[in-house]
Amino acid sequence: MSGDKVSVECCKGINGLEKVVLREARGSSAEVYLYGGQVTSWKNDHGEELLFVSSKATFKPPKAIRGGIPICFPQFSSHGVLEQHGFARNRFWSIDTNPPPFPTSSSNKTFVDLLLKPSEEDAKIWPHSFEFRLRVALVPGGDLMLTSRIRNTDSKPFNFTFAYHTYFSVSDISEVRVEGLETLDYLDNLQNRARFTEQGDALTFESEVDKVYVSTPTKIAILDHEKKRTFVLRKDGLPDAVVWNPWDKKAKAMPDFGDDEYKHMLCVEAAAIEKPITLKPGEEWRGRQELSAVPSSYCSGQLDPQKALLLYHRLSFWQWILSVIIFWSQADSAEAELLSNN
DSSP, X not given: OOSOTTTEEEEEOXXXXXXXXXXXXXXXXXXEETBTTEEEEEEOTTOOBOBOBOTTOOOSTTSOOSBSBOEEBSOOTTSSSSSTTBSGGGXXXXXXXXXXXXXXXXXXXXEEEEEEOOOHHHHHHSOOXXXXXXEEEEOTTSOEEEEEEEEEOSSSOEEEEEEEOOEEEOSOGGGEEEESOTTOEEEEGGGTTEEEEOOSSSBOOSSOEEEEEOSOOSEEEEEXXXXXXXXXXXXXXXXXXXXXXXXXXXXXXXXXXXXTGGGGEEEEEEEXXXXXXXXXXXXXXXXXXXXXXXXXXXXXXXXXXTTOSSHHHHHHHHHHHHHHHHHHHHHHHHHHHHHHHO
């Protein structure tokens, strides 16, 4: 953890659970609970909350916290012998005061390093030895970065699936669209993981969705029309992306989720699911997710030029058309001038 007491603070959270509060110089902030190693808040420099946490979330172990960024490990969903989404999200993590060298291009000091090792009880249900190191960092400008490093400390290989189960806060799910997953294959969890190919220009939402997109790009954008805000998700080491919203019926069936809260959240999750990660003894895997929140215009689809996904390609086409028009108009003018001089 950073030694800067101004930017990193340990304190008590809901129900006395320990948490770490990160504050960046310009005003953005994040909160991380040691229970679950879970980010439960990420605010921009205006103090606006960017993550969704249910008003009915239970901050009482062993129940997982509904919202924020739960860590799904070593199993995603119920596709395996373990409990839903594995056990990392409902274990107590420790602060890693002396982590191994962490290569970084930034001198950023607003971060916390957490560590999870299996307990005796964990070893009974998942008989593998590992060290899971998680760094949560607020980078200058307010972006939120999570980097996971999982090392096999066992004498035999093991495999696992993984996801950052990020709950984004949105104004109205019917006014949201996701760009970057067009034309990709996905596994539909509502149809026994049947495989389909996504159609259309962008994802919009009219009913329950629970899909695992495979072989996805390193950038995905979530555009919120009403808030004129775009989330940009960047990821490394995580080839898949989950998109989930429970909609009305399932929302009413979940005791830790408000009946109408589905309207104000969307999960877009950087993940490794279709092909489990395999680690040999001594090997380490790394998976990183970086979240940005930038102004956007829903109608034009124009995102921040430094952080857009599709704008470059769209503009390039129209710039080419414009350049052709300008070229021919200039050519016509030159020809007319030449004729008048003659």
